[in-house]
Structures are given as C-alpha cells and as structure tokens.
Amino acid sequence: MNELQDLIDSLHAKYAANDRGQVATYIPELGKANPDHFGICLVSTDGRTFEVGDCDTPFTIQSISKPFAFGLAVEEMGADEVLNRVSVEPSGDAFNSIELQTGSNRPFNPMINTGAITVSAMLHALHGDRTFDHLLERFSAIAGRQLCVDQAVYESERRTGHRNRAIAHLLLNFGVVHEEIEAALDVYFRQCSILVTARDLAMMGATLSNMGRNPITGESTYSIRHVKDILSIMFTCGMYDYSGQWAYRVGIPAKSGVAGGVLAVINRQLGIGTYSPRLDQYGNSVRGIEVCVDLASRLGLHVFDVLNMGSSFLDAVLNPPT
Ligand code: DON
Numbered sequence: 001m002n003e004l005q006d007l008i009d010s011l012h013a014k015y016a017a018n019d020r021g022q023v024a025t026y027i028p029e030l031g032k033a034n035p036d037h038f039g040i041c042l043v044s045t046d047g048r049t050f051e052v053g054d055c056d057t058p059f060t061i062q063s064i065s066k067p068f069a070f071g072l073a074v075e076e077m078g079a080d081e082v083l084n085r086v087s088v089e090p091s092g093d094a095f096n097s098i099e100l101q102t103g104s105n106r107p108f109n110p111m112i113n114t115g116a117i118t119v120s121a122m123l124h125a126l127h128g129d130r131t132f133d134h135l136l137e138r139f140s141a142i143a144g145r146q147l148c149v150d151q152a153v154y155e156s157e158r159r160t161g162h163r164n165r166a167i168a169h170l171l172l173n174f175g176v177v178h179e180e181i182e183a184a185l186d187v188y189f190r191q192c193s194i195l196v197t198a199r200d201l202a203m204m205g206a207t208l209s210n211m212g213r214n215p216i217t218g219e220s221t222y223s224i225r226h227v228k229d230i231l232s233i234m235f236t237c238g239m240y241d242y243s244g245q246w247a248y249r250v251g252i253p254a255k256s257g258v259a260g261g262v263l264a265v266i267n268r269q270l271g272i273g274t275y276s277p278r279l280d281q282y283g284n285s286v287r288g289i290e291v292c293v294d295l296a297s298r299l300g301l302h303v304f305d306v307l308n309m310g311s312s313f314l315d316a317v318l319n320p321p322t
Helices: 003-015 028-032 062-077 079-085 113-143 151-160 162-173 181-192 198-209 224-237 240-249 286-299 312-318
Strands: 039-044 049-053 254-256 261-266 270-275
Touching (some): 003 039, 062 079, 079 113, 198 270, 240 286
Antiparallel strands (some): 039 270
C-alpha cells in the first residue's frame, strides 16, 4: 500500500465519527443531502489518484465555482480590468454580506457573493447568452470530464435567491455591473449548481497545482500568471470569515462551498478534494476542515512550515553551483 493512501484511510476512519454541524437548508434542495456522506480524494500533479469514501457522490460545486470563474475573467479580460471592479481584500464577513468597500464601492473580493456576482456579470457582458455554456466548457476542461448542472438545485437557488438579487441591485445602483442583471444572476445561480464529486474537486485542484494544466488530459486551462492570481485570493479569502484562521492553521490556498465540498491546492504537488455536507457556523464543511488541518500538520503542507525550504530558484541564486 501507499503511505498517502494509508494516511487518508486513517483520516477518514478518524473523522467519520464526527457528526457535528448542519447540512445547509437555506437553499431548500441542499437540505436533501445525506449528512453521512464523506469522501477524501488527493490527485498529484502527475495524475495519481488516492481516494477513500464517497468520492463518486455528486453534489453542487457552489462557492468553489468562484475562484474558477474569477480565473476565467482575469484570463479573458486581464487582471487590471477585473480588479477595477472587484478588490482582493478579505472582508472578514459572511459570504452573503451586503457590503461594498467604502469610497470605491467595489466588492471586497471575488470569493464572496458581491464579488462573484460582479465576475458573473463581467463574463456575461463579454459572452452574452453563451456565457454559461462557455463557463461549463471551461470548468469541464479543468476537471477533465464533461460536467453538468443539477437542475433542481439551480431552480431552488433561483427561486429563493432574494438576498443575491438584493446584492445584484446594490451593484447595479453603484454602476459596478451592467443592467442585464437577471441574466448575470442566472449565470451565477447555474455556476453554483454545477455537479461535481470529491474526485472532481481534487482533479480541479491538481490542475491549479500543475500550473493550469489538467494532469490527465494535458489540456492547458489557465496561464501560470493567472493561476497565481487565483491561488493568492483563495489563500487570503477562500474560507470566508474563517480565512484568517485557515491561513494560520492550515496555510494553503483553499475554497469551500455550502453543499459540503472543500478544494485545496498544494502548489506544484497536489489537489485535495473533500466532501461532507455538515457545515460549521461559517458555512465550511466540518469534516473537510478537520481533514485538511490534520493533513497539513502531518505532511508539513503549511507554506510557512519548517519543512518548506523556500524557493529553489532563490536557492540556486544564493548558492550557485561551484
Ligand atoms: O450564493 C449562494 O447562496 C450559493 N449558491 C453559493 C454559496 C456558497 O457556497 C457559499 N458558501 N459557503
């Protein structure tokens, strides 16, 4: 057996007994998830997969779509244009807070709803009616297989998304988004309703860790420069108002979603995907967090862990071969 496989097997056994937290019900359809489902998957940048538990169970990607949509926007419009509309500052507030930065009226960052809806609107301004199909095609390339939408969750989101509609109108009021706001919201609701598995999340993470190239198909999805943009915002803002504690305890870029997924990236090494739908008070998967905290401490994954020796490039400059 492999050591990584043994490790995730033991973490799965250890945390399966943890039944703290609640399945999200604010979107009624999400409340139907089986709270006991639990899967952990790792995919290395050379495409080796290690998995345990419910790694084939589909669930909706939800907010884990946000860094990937942001990546598309910077890829297609350039980082400057996107940052003119959305900042990259952690908000310290809940994902659905109705707030903008004082003075500029920009959303704080693209990982919370104000920023993500702005990104969806920017993509919609660029691609019009084709926006969602385009986004689904790009997400599928990142995952390395054709993804699809959970129609019931999408309709549930659309029917009950009053808070997101309020956010969209606030953005329209400040001229942050264009007037076809219902169409932009539709892109946002659909992108949150894309079905993935824990294995898909690990593969999508591995694509980011592999400089934007899917490890299995070899397809290039993001340029290296924009992978850096995506990972930095995941690092500082990916876990909502738990982001600071996450950076302190785990120290790797990650993103969670209210359906129970967590995606994390070990740059140039590994993608991590977990699924367990019981959430804590921040909207993060309880078991997903525990698994990542444990993995990070056992494998020395934190960027500032003593095992991380810094830049090999800098090392070569400081200590040139004699
Ligand atoms: O905007 C919403 O309500 C969701 N569809 C996305 C939420 C999400 O995953 C935030 N999570 N932690």
